[in-house]
Amino acid sequence: MIPAAFEYYRPKDMASVLAILEEHGDDARVMAGGHSLIPMMKLRMADVPHLIDLQDIGGMSDIVIDADGIRIGALVTQADIIDDAKLTAAAPILREAALQIADPQVRYMGTVGGNVANGDPGNDMPGLMQCLDAVFTVVGPDGEREIPAREFYEAAYMTAREDDEVLTSVSIPPPTGGYAYEKQKRKIGDYATAAAAVQIVKGGGSCVSASIAMTNLSDTPVYSQAASDALVGTAVDDAALDAAVAAMLADIDPSEDNRGPIAFKKHVAGVILRRAIVRAWSRA
Template identity: 55%
Template structure:
């Protein structure tokens, strides 16, 4: 339970961090909250030769409104997300999901940037960001670019981020009128990854769903954006038939592994149950219920 040797770096700016990352290439890893990376290092499943700690980098811990959209600095902790009443009012699913992540100690250190950038399909925020149609801001030696959350995840712990890029911020579009959000997570205990979890963001306009997004956590090799499920709700009254169709479409794209919490069939069924509950909750919230 002791990591292999590594060199520790503590840059003071994003530019400095990017140049360290460029210099060390594959041998370098950035450290945010450390609650995924450090356990992996202690088990020697990860042995980065250079650890680039972003905790000294200025300007990455912030929550701001920019032209209606929400900008969250990548080093903002889950605890800070939960503590922000303003954020909870503008985008309630963030607090709802963050409170289901790990435990208070982990949330005090764990960051939203680390949660989405690690590419762990078990992390909760990627599906939430997919449902919100958020985008991620990346800085590399060639400058800054923005990628949609829905396009970001490529495989287990593999993302569209280049090795020499750092995720610096998340941008979440403004919540329109009639939008309801919900995150439902089935887990055994505090600190556990989801057996199955679903994020749903939908907008009700005069009894009809004008826009819907469903995304799933820990049910495949990446976080999953359930496009067909989302489409199955759009344009409907989100009635029983539409929900059934959406649930079926969501379950269809899942491909979880069996683990100690249950076999594949159970986890897929629970994907359906969580999707159903998230849709019903989001619809109720959208209509003020």
């Protein structure tokens, strides 16, 4: 658990960050809370000769809520999310999910930006952001660009962000309706055996719209359009629940690990999604 030698940078502005990234290419990585990258470096599974700490970059720790939606800076921590009453009022699912991430110590350091940018399929925020149809803003040598969360994840640790780009913020359209983040884990601090993020809008007794994403059940988060569609127009009765679960199961591709074999994970994914939908519907 001793990392190889590395150069540590703590620039004051984004231009300096981009300059270091440009100079060192693949040999440089940015770090927000460091709770994924540093353990990998200590295990010598990540070789990072040039480590750029983003903590001193201004303007990346803000949570802005206005008519256009919610904008969360990449350095906002899980603890910040849990403590922000206005954010909780605007998007309560964020707090419900953040409370299920790791433990308080990690949540004081772990950031939204790091959680979504790292591309670890075990992280909870990517699936959540897909459910909320968030957009990630990245900045690189050619300026800023925006990438929808639902198009960001390509494979485990592979994302649409280029190596010379930095994820700076997450923008979320104001969520409406009922919500639920349901997660089964073995213990505190664990990644999900299965987790589901659900937002449902109810109108006249039936489902007007729905959004469903699953976590740690494939090598990327899984936004399931089919599962969402299965609920729309229904009264979210047993048949609709069955259809949504069946559609979701067709979209996930879990692998066996110490949490259990594939059959177990699929079964639990169905149970968790069903519970999430029922809870979200009860709040819609």
